[in-house]
Amino acid sequence: QVQLVESGGGLVQPGGSLRLSCAASGFTLDYYAIGWFRQAPGKEREGVSCISYSDGVTYYADSVKGRFTSSRDNAKNTAYLQMNSLKPEDTAVYYCAAFWAVDTCTPRGIEYDYWGQGTQVTVSS
Numbered sequence: 001q002v003q004l005v006e007s008g009g010g011l012v013q014p015g016g017s018l019r020l021s022c023a024a025s026g027f028t029l030d031y032y033a034i035g036w037f038r039q040a041p042g043k044e045r046e047g048v049s050c051i052s053y054s055d056g057v058t059y060y061a062d063s064v065k066g067r068f069t070s071s072r073d074n075a076k077n078t079a080y081l082q083m084n085s086l087k088p089e090d091t092a093v094y095y096c097a098a099f100w101a102v103d104t105c106t107p108r109g110i111e112y113d114y115w116g117q118g119t120q121v122t123v124s125s
Contacts, residue, residue, distance in 0.1 A: 013124070
């Protein structure tokens with residue numbers, strides 16, 4: 001069964017950090033781009049970041065640039081989103097997703113074939 005499973009969400013104070021993990025099972029992430037998306041209540045889904053298979057291509061939304069970092073460990077079949085300097089407006093359900101791509105990635109969710117179930121990130125004092 002093909003699955004992406006996110007973990008690492010939780011409650012953190014403003015200025016804090018979290019690292020989200022996205023573990024793939026049932027398929028290998030080789031040649032798959034990984035995207036990170038978030039959706040806050042009442043808002044549209046937003047493409048936050050993505051990373052290509054070879055790490056050669058990355059994307060960050062302006063709202064997270066300089067604070068979030070995507071990475072991946074293909075040997076562990078896992079991708080990560082390091083989130084630093086978190087703000088209340090980062091509160092959302094975060095999803096990882098994957099699509100097969102030679103060496104690119106995109107923040108457009110429609111391109112992605114596999115999605116995780118989401119993990120809640122709440123930034124509040």
